Amino acid sequence: MSTRDIVRQLEAVRISQPVPRYSTLHVRIVENPFMVAFVRMAGESRPWGIAYGRLKDSAPRVITAGDGRNREAVAQICEEFGVAMLQYFRAEGHTFNPITKENLDTKELPQIWVPGDRHVEMFHHLEYAYWRVRKGDDRTQPLTVFARLSGWLFRESGRIGQQQIIDASRALRDAYVFPADTLSLGNLTNAVAWFKKDGSLPNKRISVRASGEQRVSPTLDPGLDKDVLAPLIEQRAELLKAGRTPTLVEQKIHEALSPELMARWGSMVDAYHILASDNRAENNGVEKLVKSTMEKYVVEFQRLERGMLDPSGDPIFTPHPETDFHGSAAAAGYFRMQAADVAYTASLVHDDAELCAEALASGHAFMGEVTDVWNTGVGRVTIPNWQVKVRIGEISRLREGEDYSLVGNPKSKVSIREVEVVDEEHWLVHIEWESPKLKEISGPICAKPLDSSWIGKRLIFVPCDTSALTAKQAQAVWDAKDGVGAWLTHGRAPVQVEESFIDDITQLQDN
Amino acid sequence: MVNVEIDREYTNLREALIKELSGSCKLAVIQAPPGSGKTHMLLAVVSSLVREGKRVSLAAQTRRQADDIAHRWARDYGQLPAIRLGSSGSQPPDNFPLSVPWITELAALPHGPGLYISTTAKWTWVRDLEPFDVLAIDEAWQMAWGDLMQCAKLSKKFFMIGDPGQIPPVVSVDVRRWATAPRPPHKPAPEVVLDDTELRATAFIGSLPACRRLPNESVKYVKPFYDFDFSAYADPNERFINLSNEHADQQLVGIINMLSSGQPVLLTLPTPKEGLPPEVDIELTLRVEKIVRTLLTGHSQIVVGPGDKPRTIKFKDIGICATHRAMNGELRKALGADFSDVSIDTPERWQGLERPIMIVVHPLSNVTDPSDFDLETGRLCVMASRHQVGLIVITRDHVGTSLEEFIPQASQAPGQPDVVGRGHFAHARFWNDLVADQRLVALT
Numbered sequence: 001m002s003t004r005d006i007v008r009q010l011e012a013v014r015i016s017q018p019v020p021r022y023s024t025l026h027v028r029i030v031e032n033p034f035m036v037a038f039v040r041m042a043g044e045s046r047p048w049g050i051a052y053g054r055l056k057d058s059a060p061r062v063i064t065a066g067d068g069r070n071r072e073a074v075a076q077i078c079e080e081f082g083v084a085m086l087q088y089f090r091a092e093g094h095t096f097n098p099i100t101k102e103n104l105d106t107k108e109l110p111q112i113w114v115p116g117d118r119h120v121e122m123f124h125h126l127e128y129a130y131w132r133v134r135k136g137d138d139r140t141q142p143l144t145v146f147a148r149l150s151g152w153l154f155r156e157s158g159r160i161g162q163q164q165i166i167d168a169s170r171a172l173r174d175a176y177v178f179p180a181d182t183l184s185l186g187n188l189t190n191a192v193a194w195f196k197k198d199g200s201l202p203n204k205r206i207s208v209r210a211s212g213e214q215r216v217s218p219t220l221d222p223g224l225d226k227d228v229l230a231p232l233i234e235q236r237a238e239l240l241k242a243g244r245t246p247t248l249v250e251q252k253i254h255e256a257l258s259p260e261l262m263a264r265w266g267s268m269v270d271a272y273h274i275l276a277s278d279n280r281a282e283n284n285g286v287e288k289l290v291k292s293t294m295e296k297y298v299v300e301f302q303r304l305e306r307g308m309l310d311p312s313g314d315p316i317f318t319p320h321p322e323t324d325f326h327g328s329a330a331a332a333g334y335f336r337m338q339a340a341d342v343a344y345t346a347s348l349v350h351d352d353a354e355l356c357a358e359a360l361a362s363g364h365a366f367m368g369e370v371t372d373v374w375n376t377g378v379g380r381v382t383i384p385n386w387q388v389k390v391r392i393g394e395i396s397r398l399r400e401g402e403d404y405s406l407v408g409n410p411k412s413k414v415s416i417r418e419v420e421v422v423d424e425e426h427w428l429v430h431i432e433w434e435s436p437k438l439k440e441i442s443g444p445i446c447a448k449p450l451d452s453s454w455i456g457k458r459l460i461f462v463p464c465d466t467s468a469l470t471a472k473q474a475q476a477v478w479d480a481k482d483g484v485g486a487w488l489t490h491g492r493a494p495v496q497v498e499e500s501f502i503d504d505i506t507q508l509q510d511n
Numbered sequence: 512m513v514n515v516e517i518d519r520e521y522t523n524l525r526e527a528l529i530k531e532l533s534g535s536c537k538l539a540v541i542q543a544p545p546g547s548g549k550t551h552m553l554l555a556v557v558s559s560l561v562r563e564g565k566r567v568s569l570a571a572q573t574r575r576q577a578d579d580i581a582h583r584w585a586r587d588y589g590q591l592p593a594i595r596l597g598s599s600g601s602q603p604p605d606n607f608p609l610s611v612p613w614i615t616e617l618a619a620l621p622h623g624p625g626l627y628i629s630t631t632a633k634w635t636w637v638r639d640l641e642p643f644d645v646l647a648i649d650e651a652w653q654m655a656w657g658d659l660m661q662c663a664k665l666s667k668k669f670f671m672i673g674d675p676g677q678i679p680p681v682v683s684v685d686v687r688r689w690a691t692a693p694r695p696p697h698k699p700a701p702e703v704v705l706d707d708t709e710l711r712a713t714a715f716i717g718s719l720p721a722c723r724r725l726p727n728e729s730v731k732y733v734k735p736f737y738d739f740d741f742s743a744y745a746d747p748n749e750r751f752i753n754l755s756n757e758h759a760d761q762q763l764v765g766i767i768n769m770l771s772s773g774q775p776v777l778l779t780l781p782t783p784k785e786g787l788p789p790e791v792d793i794e795l796t797l798r799v800e801k802i803v804r805t806l807l808t809g810h811s812q813i814v815v816g817p818g819d820k821p822r823t824i825k826f827k828d829i830g831i832c833a834t835h836r837a838m839n840g841e842l843r844k845a846l847g848a849d850f851s852d853v854s855i856d857t858p859e860r861w862q863g864l865e866r867p868i869m870i871v872v873h874p875l876s877n878v879t880d881p882s883d884f885d886l887e888t889g890r891l892c893v894m895a896s897r898h899q900v901g902l903i904v905i906t907r908d909h910v911g912t913s914l915e916e917f918i919p920q921a922s923q924a925p926g927q928p929d930v931v932g933r934g935h936f937a938h939a940r941f942w943n944d945l946v947a948d949q950r951l952v953a954l955t
Binding site for chain 1: 574601635642656657660661662663664665683686687688695697704709789836837
């Protein structure tokens, strides 16, 4: 935990309330998002019940299976939910106006909310359950397409800055610092309870603890599972054995599961309203993140689905739920993930004073006073150069050759040419302007880089957005597949999970 | 193993590598303990290949390492051609050897035999170049598999050499998706090769026989970080430090003289009842400062290598390492401008470097509930293996108990090795061995 985090948390304790983590919101709060909460039987990966719908619907639709272990019954509810999701996401083949590269509009971002990370993982389980089709089967049947969409959402959930799947618990923790430990905040009801206005810190702690008794994870409370639902399941099985229709028992199961689903749904809606009513503005950089989210959705999901719909087309690649067994796919995905990481902070830092202060404190950004401005261009070429006197602080990461942007000017780029140590506390940093060279830049004044009015101004420089370069590495991996050394780097790897499996006992014995 | 045997093994390995890489072998992976002469081995093999008329590209992991290799090449093999390929628009640093031309444009690269030195980052962007005969990779455990993939057009043959105990490539994103991938892009390139049975079968695999940097008596504390065996090259009692300083704290003088045995010393400060400081431990900083002043202001004698005459300890003999940049900043502030020649940095930046005396802040000093990141062994391994004569580890005294009470959770994906458990084991072993050998001193 950094010193800044501790200071924020002490402030949260002082006022017995969560305090904003940053100056702006880093997530788009869509006006009427799609929401879902799951419950499942202990020991099962598939859902037993689902509550889903749009935020502004009068009530969510709650669907349950008679028995959470019955694959047919569970598949039925998943298919119903899946079709609704495919329509909301305007998936190819499931709507009259699918999202495409041509009609992409960031105001129409499809966004799904879930109560917590275990609900995000449910999409992984759903992908595993329904992604596989036998040869000759229709790969465009709704449940299979839904499985692929679930897989896409699960993979996307791990990409920093994505705006399509919102884990409500995580969104609150990202936006606020709580007067509590992080572990307890994993339960969304705990996090939401901290926002209730009244009460001293001890009283609030008691009420938060009481709220935390409501489970938010999809797995049901073992007591409910054992004492209420297990006898009903048994009754249902006996009725079926006797050749009778268990409608009444299934209704009772539905009635037992509904409050559980609604409790999870309610916490998620509360979390949404907390964020939607936050006074902070959406960070200017979020628009860029939304755009890249939708572009990825079009390229990595919609494009493949369109291919699936074309019976005359080539076979379409479907990512495996577990991992990328293809080396190039794995490396390209990894570099795209890295690019997203770089783009995230670079997009947001220009419009968030607190994030900027954090970058300064961690040494990723630097602040200094311009002491000289000159031109090294020859003839009609202009190459503005600045000398900046920097107080290095404790943890500067300044290195020659690295690129920065002037804060507030995300497209600007300066390169560190030389760092000269003046004394133990100050460095003289020689920077060269790469972009813009002639246009005005904004800061305490609006002037061209070569304008001597910059002298004496204290400015902040933040890491440059190099995500485009990192993203190019993804393509470079594919491009290198015909290289003379590809026998090593791009060869087909043997997939023998059993042989490489190291069981726990062997590992313990080895130690 | 005696030094004659070590030298013979080293020579045999070098000859075998030259033979293999000159012949049909397409992949060689050499594991090296810390300070075992891996760059020396790399350049010896590469120089033989260049003499045979081969074009060899060399990938270093940082610009500083690439420049250092150029210096060593100029010093040891100056008559053989070499090029330093720098980033676009860059200039050679001061005192860069003239015998190694600094080229920034690919079109200006010659086509003849020789060594072509650059960084991995630069090589990954190189396109449309006539393939080299061999791509030699220094500090190969710091190169991610994904980066190697981009170098596939560079060469058909690969020669990787590095220290598997060092800090793996930095991973700043969620990589769970590739935890079970057959070729995980974020893992060190040699590790991917060694984990793959088919690639292993095609590779020439070896290890350097001995650690030359550390005093004989220090080597046993570093061995648990490695999966292969190695010896100490230094003879017992070969290195030496002696200090007398009647104006200084006599407990510190005694502690410094304990280093004469070649074994590290573990210094502890009481853990504050009110909890550990988050990033910067001021009290610990002041103790480090006091140790440095004691070392440099008394009457000292140090012997670093065999046959060396005893000499006085200098500023440049001392290195300091802490994992947090803020802590390093505070240490720099505490020492002030007079001690600017004492190097202070993070373990990441200490990799590949050495000093006669190292003072390190234990990576768990301000951590009572270590995370997977804290238990990664690379940082401690680097910190424990930079010294040529003496190592002082300073920490809050909870570490032993914290490690004992900590129960590591196996968070790895199915089928994957238990890295966290291994890290916990190596940390505990390092601590317990020092305690068992009575190297722990509680500071008063």
